[in-house]
Amino acid sequence: MYARVSTHEQAEQGYSIDAQLDTLRGYCKKNGLEVYEEYIDAGISGTSLKGRVALQRLQQDAEKGLFDELLVWKINRLARNAYNLLGILDHLEHHNVSFRSYSDNFETSTPIGKFAFQMMGAVGELERNTIVENVKMGMKQRAKKGEHNGKLPLGYRVVPDPGNLSKRSKAVTVVPEEALIIRKIFELYAAGRGLKSIANELNHTGYKTKTGNTFSTTAIKEILNNPFYSGKVRYNRYDNWSNKRRRGKSAEPIIADGKHEAIIHDVLWEKVQFLLQKKSFTPARIFDGEFLLSGLIRCPKCGAAMVASRTRSKTKTGEIVNRLYYSCGAFRSKGSSVCSANSIRKQEAEEEVMNRLARVLSKDRILKAIVDKINHRLATRTIPLQEELKHIRSQLEQAESKKRLYLDLIEQNKLDNSTVAERIQEIQAKLNELQANKSRLELELTEGNTSPVVFEQVRELIRGFHQVLTAAPFEQRKTLLHLFIKRITMDASKKIETIELSFDENVDSYFSDSTVAAAAGDSLQHKQARKREKIEIVI
Template structure:
């Protein structure tokens, strides 16, 4: 009696840097691993490919997520990769993935390193190689940072250029290096921003004027107060190079702000002369303080209510008026955040009274909670949607597959034309770069949709489960302090829509299976029969 062949899941990943520098193409990885399976009589279950995705984290790697989902569902027996750094660059991520595979009784193989995770020594060696891989990546990152620091110290730019500049080849440099030049059409916008601020205009006023004039940012977006502020604070416009403004950006973001960044004279032409730059920095410093609260009010729904005109989040605002006795009265509202940061060319205030909005939300929650009949109708609607959700996803997936085939067909046509000397090398290279970007985008979207179809929960939701969640939500929301209530609102409310009459239209609630601890702190509630079932995310609209 012959044993069943081992089912193998092949995982391949390539970032654009790897493909360019080392030739670790997806096609090459797939061929080597497929040949390995044929040689040793293993059955290929599926090939999971993350194209153009960095291995520094697991975010955005939809094919890896689909692989882990299929592993959980016992679809294959082994995961095979060309090299362990294709699976993960960080030891923590590698061990986490391997632990998941082990939990699902799935073995792991690396073709290049040839480790066996079934044995203690093989597992140990794999962990050591994971640590070496992470050290290798960190060393590369350190070397890149050292090179960028050296460039900065010499007055050369790193990364993307701000509005007003672009890179062109330097005809006077025999080595073929490039230089930074001023784009006059964009420099006009920059000078206008500095002059308006120096004349006493505020950030919102400047953004509003720019947007009304039809000006856009470097990326083609409308100007916001933060975009204007970023330009005013950028010493590049004064002919300086600033480097290492933020440390460990990928993990810390703006929390990693460096108090002592490198600032040196650059080799590029300044757009803003010293006198105007210094005046603007002086004015900005004078305005840079945290003002005391000009009005009281706890805004429970800020960021949750959506503008009925543009869909932006609505934020706290107020107006003042005088009574006949001369008393100043503050009126509190939720107003469009895009209007407040970008001005009237983008949207209008569309204000809704604070108390009116909050009362309506709480009253609607109470009505739903008090009537099982209404809640049951909502649950029935959710269950109907769950059973039919795959149809539009399938249609979208077929559309993406069609676009992917068309892009691959264009790629083949350009290559054929180049081989027949119908197109020159530079034209083909430029077009192939655009097509490759489309291929990476379409493949990522295909992976995302396939993952969503794979993990989509179409089983009916228990009415008792939803009722218990809603009742727990309401109990905490009505008894907790303001800060906790606001946090809970942002955890469980996806969005609140407002109609054109400035009335609350819908409230979308989303409950994740990991949030039970907010509602079921006692072991009693957690012993209900339905709580033993695996819970997926539940979304309801009231």
């Protein structure tokens, strides 16, 4: 059985996990069906397959032949996208697993059932798209009327509307202590301070963002660009954000006079916008250099990704010398209150990484010792995971008991529903979190990547990796490093400590690329074309 719920609204409309499971359990009991497992994705949208750990585990169990039929309350619980829906069905059919929907009253073991499934999938996607369009239309109308949509930025909060007796009616009010931060940001920028300088000062003072994080240059720029602070409401800044992200910038965003109080007066707002526009051109590149490892090396102090940097100095003869480094990204964007530069010379870092790869490749005994260590860790890693899973299952039982107790007291009229509704919601949120962790651990325990690593396979992977890395152009070498190197750590003395490599099915697709294979100059094409389980090694 599979159950999913994405929002509190669905739970309120009767789609809750408990309601789905109770219905499906009753159906199985009535028809004499044995339940192998209940797969639950709580608080996750059905728009895509991303993040649906229980569904991934379900598909793996189907591959192993652990059950022969999948039962859901309604097909939109499985997916709200026809493409994803048909992909899941095809995967199940390939492994001889039939599909049945309780509410839609059909199953896929017959041609008519398959046809009905496809039609219902298309109808479900149309229904979802219609709902999305209606919601967007409503939000556009709210924006045009000056009402906010979504989360409020730093400086504001929602309170009950004193002019409206309806419980759902809310008003936006200024948070004085947060408004001070916003005014300071605008005033400092108007006075000529840069984004990093402002972030550095705020972080030194101890100010935090809306989410409790330190300020970055990106966060400062987002605040300076937000017309909400000038009393305006902006909506439809991006189209199709879930797929396009910042690439989908809208040509016609809605900007209207808001019903909320402005924090920044018009004169200061206009001055800041003028300065932002003046500084918006892309400057010429201040230094040359091909940085292979930016984003891969981690700061030894805070763990942030190291980025490209340089220093300039003048020799006795008057010549300007540029020295290239990798420096802490958090220091570069947030200032010295967060971290320090912790720089390492570019040439030194890249030579050490390349030399270490070459040493491991040339000495089988070193690689063999690494593989043995990996296999030992794989053999023992399941024990803590099983202990954690046991603990989470115990917590789930306790939370379920608390929830049932409250519901029983409400049914017996010993408690008023309105007085404990918030507590029940808190318990349900905790249940969703525990269920997600349970699904993650169960997936990790059942994944095939716990099988022993074969020494010959690792040696061949590193040989191919090294051949491409030494022969390909810079862009391909950088792509390869970022594809296969998970993390490079430094020790306190700013020396390369460990290089974590991760190989999975992407290895084959990258090595079989004709351009890369030609650069390597040997027969890397179509090497081990079958899907490979992930292999992680530390050198």
